[in-house]
Amino acid sequence: MTLNIPGIKTDITKEEINSLIDTIISKDVLLTNSGNLIKKSAVQVTQGQVVKFDVT
Structure with a gap:
């Protein structure tokens, strides 16, 4: 399962991520098709920049 959380703070710590996932x-x-989540597998934090282009 992949969980995307938009708007995450840029200075989030490993401890905060672990706490969030443990709480979830x-x-x-x-609840997934396979049942409840039972363990953590991996975390990837992607920080990017939005660039707007004028396409008129």
Whole structure:
């Protein structure tokens, strides 16, 4: 399963990420077709810049 969380703060720490995922798992916040989440697998934080182009 992939979970995207937009608007995450840029200075988030590893500890905060672990705490968030632990809470999501322990509180059964998400239910998949396979059932409840049971463990963490991987985390990837992607920080990017939005560039707007005028296409008139």
